[in-house]
Amino acid sequence: MIAQLPGYQVGFDDNGEGLPVVFLHGFPHDRTLWTAQRMSLAPHVRCIVPDLRGFGHSSTHGPFSMDQYADDVVALLDWLGIEAAVICGLSMGGYVAMAMWRRHPDRIRALIFSDTKAGADNEETRGKRDELIAIVKRDGSRAIADAQLQGMLGKESRARRPDVVNTIRVMMARQSVAGITGALQALRDRPDSRETLGTITVPTLVVVGEDDVLTPIKEARAIAEALPAAARVRMEIIAGAGHLPCVERPAATTHAFSDFLATLAD
DSSP states (O other), rough: EEETTTTEEEEEEEEOOEEEEEEEEOOTTOOGGHHHHHHHHHTTTTEEEEEOTSSSSSSSOOOSSSSHHHHHHHHHHHHTTTTTTEEEEEEEHHHHHHHHHHHOOEEEEEEEEEEESSSSOOOOHHHHHHHHHHHHHHHHHHHHHHHHHHSSSSSHHHOOHHHHHHHHHHHHHHHHHHHHHHHHHHHHHHEEEEEEHHHHOOEEEEEEEHHHHSSSSHHHHHHHHHSSSGOEEEEEEEEOOSOOOHHHHHHHHHHHHHHHHHTTTT
């Protein structure tokens, strides 16, 4: 589906009924990252899965920032007539979820942070973002797939799941140069969200792949420990998965989500 919003469009899927759950993909992915969860959870909740600005079927022009991505998600909720939703963000999607909490906390029913972290980039990482921007501008989107694939998936997935490896490589390689470079700038310049965590007052689930090297278990634990009692935090470690447990171990990830979502009806 396509939402025609003022000045840009958002590609998205919308399946199921009941509690709205918005799934936000990471970098440099699109909404198909969440296909397994959308198909499995749609009989129980309303799954809304957008392409963030610059990716998939969404417009490829800026501005690009975590705040802009967050505002785009809220604009989609407005377009759909949804007052508040559970926001589930993986990696960059988690940064967008944190920005949503800062800017639009009344639109958030609960939060799921998957394979993400709260801190901003350090100077070394900011420099690497700039190097990647230059490489992608020179060599195209396939260069980002080559650069990111090793860290994106766990060792078990890389060794035993060629289908998953190919799916993620193709997904990354098909994104637009404009969207990739815009997102790299947004990642580079994003604010530190550690203080934001202490203000969260909705139920929160923290999920991380056991073998995630990009945002390892210690980052997930740091998020969980920074959340106040009001967040009623739960944490799940997905065995045999790297940075993308929703694709590497879809059933286990969906089960963790489902158990958490069931508590929201209490």
